[in-house]
Amino acid sequence: MRPRFYFLTAALLVLFLGSCKKDNYDAPATDFNGRIVYKDEAINVQYGNVYFELWQPGFGKSGAINVNIDQEGHYSAKLFDGNYKLVFSANQGPFLWPKNAQGAQDTVAVNMSGSKTMDIEVMPYYMVRNSVFTAAAGKVNASCKLEKIITDVNAKDIERAVLYINKTQFVDGSNNLTNQELTGAALADLNNLSFSVTVPTIVPTQNYVFARIGVKISGVEDMIFSPLQKVQF
Amino acid sequence: MKNIRYAWFAIVLLTFGQSCKKDSEYLNKQPTNTLSVEATWKDPNLVLSVIGDLYDRYPDFQTIEAWWEFTDFDEAFASNGGDYGRHQNAEFDYGSWNWWDYAYIRDLNVFLKRGQEATALSEADKNRFIAEARFIRAGVYFELVKRMGGVPLITEPMEYNYSGDPTYLQHARAKESEVYDFVISELEAVKNKLPNSASTQSRATKGAALAMESRAALYAASIAKYGVSTGQVSLPGGEVGIPASMATAYYQKSLQAAKEIISDGQYSLYKKNPNLSDNFSSLFTDKGNNPEVIFAKDFKLKTNKVHGYTINNQPRSSAEEQQGGRLNPSLNLVQSFEKLDNTYASLASVDASGNPVYYTGITDIFAGRDARLAGTVILPGTQFKNKTVDIWAGYMLANGTIITGDNFGQTKKDVLPGKPGTVQVVGADGPIDGLEFSAQSGFYVRKYLDPATGSGQIGTRSEVWWIRYRYAEVLLNAAEASFALGDAQGAADYLKPVRDRAGLTTALTAGDMSLDRLVHERRVELAFEGHELWDMKRWRLADKAWNGNAMSAADFTNATNIGVAARTNTQVFGLWAYKYYNPGDANDGKYVFKVVKPSKVTAAHRFRLGNYYSLINQDIINRNPKIVKNPNQ
Structure with missing residues (x-):
């Protein structure tokens, strides 16, 4: 019995020592983060719907690293050091991305050596300005102004503006308790939009909601939002 | 003793005599478990089993073999415990419903090439097999274009010359309209070479070719007509998106193909049971002389x-x-x-x-x-x-x-x-x-x-069986095409028999006709028949309803x-x-x-x-850099 036991121990030792070898590569350790901005102001979007691609040339088979933008316009990625190319694919996000001479989406060279914070400048169709949210007798009232940023041939109209409220801080078309939509004539004066929604019963009860105003631009899939606000009542 | 010596001699002779064969003779044994190409193409029954495999690989999304x-x-x-997730995911993955099977297309092209070279088959057999393979290939390109948009049109088997440079094998995506044109012209070309018989339902017939043509032309037409509302869903090279100016011609082709089936008179609506509801359910399960079924995947x-x-x-x-x-x-x-x-x-x-x-x-x-x-x-x-x-x-x-x-x-x-x-x-x-x-x-x-x-x-x-094409759909195609071409009364007339069978005997008038009506009619008539996704996509209603x-x-x-x-x-x-x-x-x-x-x-x-158009996987693009990505992904 004894020799067999030794043999077993030796076998296990060899087996497990084998797995103590270092991995071939270190895990990516360089942080790449920042915001998408227009004139230093973050662009608020719906989380998980807007992303850019990072391509690293020179390694044979290519595949993009998709980096998601969170709802407040921040992004962050863990990368290896190296040279990357950053690009938003066409029709991504509620903004325009510069095109190169051939009419394709232009790329931005990103050199990573050590962590880096970078704000990515984009050109939104509209910005939601002066958003104010107030609580009043079971309702949330809100007002804002929409500023048209792109006014040349690429300008687009607004399809609808929507006030969303939700019980968590994720507030958008897919995550909301209720909403109020302004369309057509209600959008005549973009300098002065006002909303009012009744807060439904929330289970379990809470004495606050989160609110945002979203703007759907016609012919653009992703909405642009106002900054998030917690409304206490 | 002597006997034993003779016996030994015989054994040695038999053993070593064997090895005097030439190596080439010894190694070139015909395999007993596969058939050579030459042997196959001498016997129509063997060719039938080859084309049977090609029929079997035809793709379906939403079928009775995949209830989920x-x-x-x-x-x-x-x-079902494992499938609740289908109601818990908000977004559909960009890769959903994608399909890219050029191995299948190659097998079809190889079949066609060998078919054309075959000499031992009778002319009638040969023509029918070739027409069937072209029918399947048209169907495969139709399945590809409705999922992926325009794809490379490969109609010959391609061979690699081992030169180390495979770029000559890389083909760019054709325009979406070109793929639809190919499908329509192939079906037009083979329809009269196929048997025109309503009793052949699991192999290609003239009716099946026309039914597919009618559906494909209708899809192309509605993409051209309604694609205007989703301008973003297009590519500058036309790989995705069909110009609105082509809508009328496609609607006419769709109507023409549907009319040809109707006037041939081979098919009719299934009306064996006087109980209308029971009649409608047995339409799908009755396999004996079912006059409505045009093309089906059969089971036994x-x-x-x-x-x-x-x-x-x-x-x-x-x-x-x-x-x-x-x-x-x-x-x-x-x-x-x-x-x-x-x-x-x-x-x-x-x-x-x-x-x-x-x-x-x-x-x-x-x-x-x-x-x-x-x-x-x-x-x-x-x-x-x-x-x-x-x-x-x-x-x-x-x-x-x-x-x-x-x-x-x-x-x-x-x-x-x-x-x-x-x-x-x-x-x-x-x-x-x-x-x-x-x-x-x-x-x-x-x-x-x-x-x-x-x-x-x-x-x-x-x-x-799983019915891929049936007569009621042909009538609905004709109605939709007529309506789009401005003939509302014609549309109402095509709908009438389908609605009569459902007990809706008050006929709709030309004034009742609208896209809403036609969308509704397809939804209730063709529920659980695998039309839903493709219909909503081609009407560009998918992003509005979901x-x-x-x-x-x-x-x-x-x-x-x-x-x-x-x-x-x-x-x-x-x-x-x-x-x-x-x-x-x-x-x-x-x-x-x-x-x-x-x-x-x-x-x-x-x-x-x-x-609207499924993701083309990155490894496909890596192998062929001429492939452009689908929009909005």
């Missing part, structure tokens, strides 16, 4: 070509195995079946002022509707295989309290006030929220369920927009029946109905613009 795919778009609820008992659709979806209470009931049609679909006066209405669970309506019989709430409803769906209180399904959710007391159970047909003791004793508190088929195989939407599916004994047993299974907005019970009580094509349809709702218990009251023992959302439905489906 019917639940992806809120037409039905998936009452006691072979390995059988399927388990009936096992998966049979009513749980009368099931032949301890399972079934997975596919539960949604109230969204059920309420869209019209009333017999051609109007739309929610099922009246409450009256106009919101008070519950009491029904004496459990089926009364469904009375006076399109006969296709009961032919498509097993309603509570109706029968399958001569057994009545037991679908009711519990007792409702006078004060609104619900008494129910959490297992099939559960009994409880002393639960009803003033009535001591044991009583069944829920139907043997449910509905019980969160219990798999129970009718969680309040309904079971009937379309394609096999009424044959044993079809619900794992050891027997079902040989009901828009990510949550629904509420108000969408199902006194709804006024049931006939609107772009109506929100993002979450499955159900309708549950309760027995009203209030001794002494006039309504005691009657049924009340409640609109419910199954608790497993947590997300609202959202179809993004990038879903």
Whole structure:
């Protein structure tokens, strides 16, 4: 019995020592983060719907690293050091991305050596300005102004503006308790939009909601939002 | 002793004599388990088995072999433990429904090449085989273009010359319209080389070629016409998107092909059973002289070509195995079946002022509707295989309290006030929220369920066929094309026989015709036949109907927009029946109905613009850099 036991121990030792070898590569350790901005102001979007691609040339088979933008316009990625190319694919996000001479989406060279914070400048169709949210007798009232940023041939109209409220801080078309939509004539004066929604019963009860105003631009899939606000009542 | 020596000599001779064969002779043995190409192409029966394999590989999305795919778009609820996730994901993945099988296309091209080179076959056999392979290839390109947009058109088998440079094998994507043109012209070219016979239903015929042509041209036409509303869904090279100016020509081709089938007179609507609902359900299961079926994937008992659709979806209470009931049609679909006066209405669970309506019989709430409803769906209180399904959710007391159970047909003791004793508190088929195989939407599916004994047993299974093209669809194609070409009366005339068969005998007039009507007609006639996704995509309605907005019970009580094509349809709702218990009251023992959302439905489906054309995987683009990405991904 004894020799067999030794043999077993030796076998296990060899087996497990084998797995103590270092991995071939270190895990990516360089942080790449920042915001998408227009004139230093973050662009608020719906989380998980807007992303850019990072391509690293020179390694044979290519595949993009998709980096998601969170709802407040921040992004962050863990990368290896190296040279990357950053690009938003066409029709991504509620903004325009510069095109190169051939009419394709232009790329931005990103050199990573050590962590880096970078704000990515984009050109939104509209910005939601002066958003104010107030609580009043079971309702949330809100007002804002929409500023048209792109006014040349690429300008687009607004399809609808929507006030969303939700019980968590994720507030958008897919995550909301209720909403109020302004369309057509209600959008005549973009300098002065006002909303009012009744807060439904929330289970379990809470004495606050989160609110945002979203703007759907016609012919653009992703909405642009106002900054998030917690409304206490 | 001498004998032994002779014997030894003989053995040695036999052993070594063998090895005197030439090496080439010895090594070049014909394999006994595969047939050579030359041998195959001498015998029509062998060629038939080759083309049989090519037929078998034809792709389907949403078929009776994959019941769960019917639940992806809120037409039905998936009452199965592993499939609840289908109702809990908001977004469809960009890679959903993608398909890129150029190995299959190569096999078809190789088959065609060998067919053209074959000398030992009779001319008639040869022509038919070649026409069949071209029919399948056209179908494969149609399947590709409706999923991916324009794809490289490869019509010859390509060979690699081992030069180390494969770029000459890389082909760019054709325009979306060019692929549709190829499909249409191929089908036009082979239609008269195929047999024109309604009794051939699992092989290509003239009718099948024309039916496919009619559908393909209709898809191209509607993409051209409605693509204007989703301008972003296009590529500058035309790989995705068809110019609006081409719509009319495609509609004309679609109508032309449909008219040719109609005037050939080989097919007619299935009308064997005077009970309209039973007639509609047996249309899908009757394989003997069925005049409506144009092209089907056939199955056969006691072979390995059988399927388990009936096992998966049979009513749980009368099931032949301890399972079934997975596919539960949604109230969204059920309420869209019209009333017999051609109007739309929610099922009246409450009256106009919101008070519950009491029904004496459990089926009364469904009375006076399109006969296709009961032919498509097993309603509570109706029968399958001569057994009545037991679908009711519990007792409702006078004060609104619900008494129910959490297992099939559960009994409880002393639960009803003033009535001591044991009583069944829920139907043997449910509905019980969160219990798999129970009718969680309040309904079971009937379309394609096999009424044959044993079809619900794992050891027997079902040989009901999967109908890919049938005559009613051809009529609907003709109606849609006529309407788009400005002939509303013609459209109404094509719809008439289809609606007459459903018991909707008040004919629609030209003034009633609209896209909403045609969308509705296809939705109810062709439910659970794999049309839903492609139809919504080509009308560019997918992003409007599956828009990510949550629904509420108000969408199902006194709804006024049931006939609107772009109506929100993002979450499955159900309708549950309760027995009203209030001794002494006039309504005691009657049924009340409640609109419910199954608790497993947590997300609202959202179809993004990038879903209109599926993701082309990055490894395909890496192998062939000429492939451009689909838009909005």
